[in-house]
Amino acid sequence: MFDIVTVFESLIEIVKVVPKTLFLALVILILSFILGAMLTYIQSLNIPVVKQIIAVLQSFLRGTPNVVLLYLVYYSLPLVVTSFLSLFGVGFDPASLNSAAVVIVTFSICYSVFQSEIIRGALHSLDKDQIEAAQSLGYSTSQTLRKVIIPQVMTEALPDTMNAFLIIIKALSLAFLVTVVDIFAQARLVGAQTFSYLEAFVAAALVYWVICGALTYVVNKLENRMRRGYV
């Protein structure tokens, strides 16, 4: 029967992998943000062929489940890395590729598309008037970017970016498929040891819930502070 003590015991085991899970999610968030910003920038240049290629890529990433992409990368990345390194005469054993790298690569690419949308939306919300005001006062391009555009775009993009962070944390439960142990994977392992799957998953759900709740709280506070008086 359901045993509350086992839930607690599982909880203790699961909490051990929380830092690693958060760290992975953070790395993915940062990489996807950088990739997304690059995507937004490249698209804004409106280069004919490049624009279409990116559009196709985006539609592909949006239209395929993360699991499939994860397997795709899992089986293709070692080959890509091996052949890339062999160009420089460096030998590489495909089997030695860290599966955490596979997870990071996959999710960074997946979520870069979403980050790109977030950044584009935030940029869109910034009216051109303020940029003109800065120009008219003699701000250089980089001063305009640093003092006017980025602070406002960051504030605007923060809620959605943090939302993406939560989505990434939850999506990492798929990492188990390529042997990376996150919260969910740990719950499966703990459950398998004691055959108390239900208790382990209850514990995992609680951990996810608490993390998301806490992050949401922090982000709301932060957003209020960044926005202070203005909407």
Next chain:
Amino acid sequence: MLNLRNLNLSFHGNKVLEDIDLEVKKGEVVTLIGPSGTGKTSLLRCINLLEKPDSGFISLGGLDYDFSSIDKKETLNLRRKTAMVFQQYNLFKNKTAIENVMDAQMVVQKKSKKEAYEKSMEELKRVGLEAKVDAYPNQLSGGQQQRVSIARALAVEPEVILFDEPTSALDPELVGEVLKSIEEVAKSGMTIILVTHEMSFAQDISDKVVFMDKGQVAESGRPEQIFKESDNARTQQFLNKFYAAAQ
């Protein structure tokens, strides 16, 4: 002080401004009037290069620039000698009134925070907003926002302030306070180029009025010359229409 010669501007092959000459002396208030779409705002925006003219020359503050070959550095130089007050105020939304006024002083002029703060307080007092220094733009009325933007322009101590229809976006009851601030600025000896549809204000405040029509300077002169004694058919037509509409 400010001298424009042979300024030409076109958008996608359409001529917007043709062969404009304009001279503004130090401390003068020059008002541009004329029908909508005639290039008044474009002319103003050429002076600080928010629009880049196809050709022409400008002298400002003792330096000459050739629009057809102006580079980035010269552009910044020219912009730093001018300031603009926009129709829609264009304040930085994430900054308070005083931060709006301080920012350019610190970023562009590299003043210390203290210096910038003192200067900003002084200018905000001048436009009567010392009680609103910590308010964000969305907490201010249109008239107050426009006065902050006037303070922001004053604070960088430009050679000339360009006013682009500063009261056009305001509710009628707020126009007065902004005009009063502009008058204040004019009295202080600041050189001003003003685009406006407030004819009686233009008449009162200007040293020189320029009537523009179809991208050209149709006529220019002292206010009474333009408003009372003009024999230019287009000027008369415009003013008559204007007065008829006002009645």
